[in-house]
Amino acid sequence: MDEMQPIGIFDSGVGGLTVVRFLFANLPKERIIYFGDTAHIPYGSRTPQEIIAFGDEIVSFLMRYGVKAVVAACNTSSSVSLPYLKEKFSVPILGVLEPGVRAALKVTRNKRVGVIATTATVNSGAYPRAFRRQDSEVEVFTQACPLFVPIVEGGRMESPEAREAAREYLAPLKEAGIDTLVFGCTHYPFLAPVIREVLGPDVRLVDPAEETVKELAVLLKKDGGRPGNSPVGSRGPHAPRHLFFTSGSAVSFYDSGKKFLGEFPFTVEQVSLDGRKGS
Ligand code: DGL
Numbered sequence: 702m703d704e705m706q707p708i709g710i711f712d713s714g715v716g717g718l719t720v721v722r723f724l725f726a727n728l729p730k731e732r733i734i735y736f737g738d739t740a741h742i743p744y745g746s747r748t749p750q751e752i753i754a755f756g757d758e759i760v761s762f763l764m765r766y767g768v769k770a771v772v773a774a775c776n777t778s779s780s781v782s783l784p785y786l787k788e789k790f791s792v793p794i795l796g797v798l799e800p801g802v803r804a805a806l807k808v809t810r811n812k813r814v815g816v817i818a819t820t821a822t823v824n825s826g827a828y829p830r831a832f833r834r835q836d837s838e839v840e841v842f843t844q845a846c847p848l849f850v851p852i853v854e855g856g857r858m859e860s861p862e863a864r865e866a867a868r869e870y871l872a873p874l875k876e877a878g879i880d881t882l883v884f885g886c887t888h889y890p891f892l893a894p895v896i897r898e899v900l901g902p903d904v905r906l907v908d909p910a911e912e913t914v915k916e917l918a919v920l921l922k923k924d925g926g927r928p929g930n931s932p933v934g935s936r937g938p939h940a941p942r943h944l945f946f947t948s949g950s951a952v953s954f955y956d957s958g959k960k961f962l963g964e965f966p967f968t969v970e971q972v973s974l975d976g977r978k979g980s
Contacts, residue, residue, distance in 0.1 A: 705732075705822065706732075706767050706768060706769035707731070707732035707733055707734045707766055707768055707769070707943075707944075708724070708728075708731050708732070708733050708734070708768060708769065708770050708772065708917070709733075709734050709735075709736045709760070709763030709764075709766065709768035709770070709771040709772070710724075710734070710736070710771070710772045710774050711735070711737070711738065711756075711759045711771070711772075711773060711774060711775065711778070711885055712736075712737055712738070712775040712958075713735040713737070713738045713739070713742040713743060713755075713775055713778075713836040713850075714738065714739045714742045714743075714850070714888070714947075714954075715737055715739075715853070715888070715954065715957040715958065715961060716774065716775065716850070716853070716886060716887030716888035716889075716891075716959070717735060717772075717774030717887055717911045717968065718735075718736065718958060718961050718962060719774070719884075719887045719888075719890045719891065719908065719961075720772060720774040720797065720887060720913060720914065721733065721735065721909050721962070722910075722961075722962055723775075723913070723914040724914050724960075725918075727914050727915070728788070728857070728914065728917070728918055728919065728921075730754065731849065731921075732942055732943060733943045733944075734756050734763055734765060734766045734768060734943075734944045734946070735772060735943070735944070735945045735946065736759050736762060736946045736947070736948075737744075737945070737946070737947040737948075737949070738755055738759060738945050738947070738948050738949075739924065739948060739949030739950065739953070739954060740947075740948035740949045740973065741755055741948065742820060742845070742854065742949070743779055743850045744775065744778065744819065744888070744943065745750065745807075745819025745820050745822065745845075745847060746776040746819075746820060746821065746847065747821060747822045748775075749781045749782075749821070749825070750780070751784050752777060752781045752782050753782040753785050753786075754822060755778075755782075755784065756773065756778045756782040756786050757782075757785070757789065758786070759974065760786055760790050760792075760794070761974075762946075762962045762972075762974055763918055764790065765819075765946070765948070766847060768792060769792065769793075769921070770792060770793045770794070770795065770917065770920060770921065771786075771788070771790070771792055771793070771794045772795050772796075772913060772917060773794060773795065773796045773798070773820075774797060774887050774910070774913075775797070775886075775887055776796075776797055776798055776801075776818055776819065776885050776887060776909075776977060777818075777819045777821045777886070778821050779797050779798040779799075779827070780796075780798055780818075780822045780825040780827035780828070781797030781809065781821060781822075781825050781827070782822070783796045783798075785968045786937060789933070793920055795913060795916060795917055795920065796864070797869055797887060797909040797910065797913045797976070798827055798828065798831055798885075798909070799831055800827070800909050800912035800913040800915075800916050801828075801883050801884075801885065801907060801909025801913075802831045802832050802835060802883075802910065803835070803912055804839065804883075804907045804908075804909060804911065804912040805832075805871065805881050805883045805907045805974075806832070806835060806836055806839065808881055808905045808907065809839070809880055809881040809905070810880055811878070811880045812836070812838055812839045812842070813839075813840050813842070813877060813878050813879045813880060813881075814838060814839055814841050814842070814879055814880075814881045814882075814883065815841075815842045815843075815844065815871075815874035815877065815879035815881070815882040815883070815904075816828045816841060816842070816843045816844070816882075816883045816885040817843075817844050817845075817846050817849075817871075817874075817882065817883070817884065817885055817886065817889060818843060818844075818845060818846070818869060818884050818885030818886050819846075819847065819850065819885075820845040820847055821847065822885055822920060823843045823844070823845040823888065824845075828841060828843055828883070828885055829841040839878075841881060842873070842877045843885075843937060844870050844871070844873060844874055845870075846870045846886070846889070847922040848862075848866040848890050849863075849866065849870075849888060849889055851884065851890060852866065852892070853889070853891045853892065854888070855890040855955070856956075856957065858891055858892055858894070858895065858915060859895065859972075861918070863892060863895050864895055864899075864910075866883065867892065867895045867898075867899045868894055868899055871896065871899045871900055874900075874901075875900065878904070879904060879937045880904060880905065880978070881904065881905045881907060881930045882896070882904050882905070882906055882907065883909065884907065884908050884909065885907065885908075885909075886892055887909075887910065889954045890908045890910065893895075903965065906958070906964070914949055936979075941953050941966050943971040944967075945958065945967050945968070945970070946969070946970050946972050947969055947970075947971055947972075948971070948972065948973055948974065949971070950971065951969040951970060951971040952969075954969045955968075955972055
């Protein structure tokens, strides 16, 4: 790996920015190339074939920028397409699911863990399988939350609609007596205040993004990649040149970026990838 090579990150939309914020905080010298596939959001209601095809084209696109590693900053892709992508591409590809499971197992005390996720992630059964691989005693309660992604993409995180959806989705998990909740979709950490309000202070909220970035740091070190050499936020000639692409509206992506990351001194370019299946 070369220190100047960027890290590729992708999601169906702005959810992957929850991973970007940990990357900026913990690996500030790395350059990133981000792809948000908002023309095809939500992935949560797509078929596995479509999710695999989208991931395939996005990673091919990122490879053109010479990325040294890719983060599938999308639980739906991590659940459905990761084995395919890892097999096909030579670059290391990290998902968010396994790191999320490891982070949850570190904090649960009663071993009753809730996972909120998209319908496709829940249907894949990937979370309960991953938990069981690591701890046969843990009980996993999954809940699909299809309204959450449009609420976040629309910037309505504090709305009555968000509160009502959170109350409805979280009721069975409260009932099940979970002590830990995993955000099994990268969009959901943006709803943390509302989720916290509904669940109260005793349930631990786990954002897999933090552990993912820690594991990425270990991987980069192990593979001999050294970090880039410029401090984050620097505006000078050595500023890391992060690139943001979206298949949908660049303006909406930029607006969300500003809202979610506070500062967003980057341009967003709209690109459509060739050979797309689905629309
Ligand atoms: N943010 C994505 C995830 O983590 C996908 C959301 C969607 O497009 O449905 O699953």
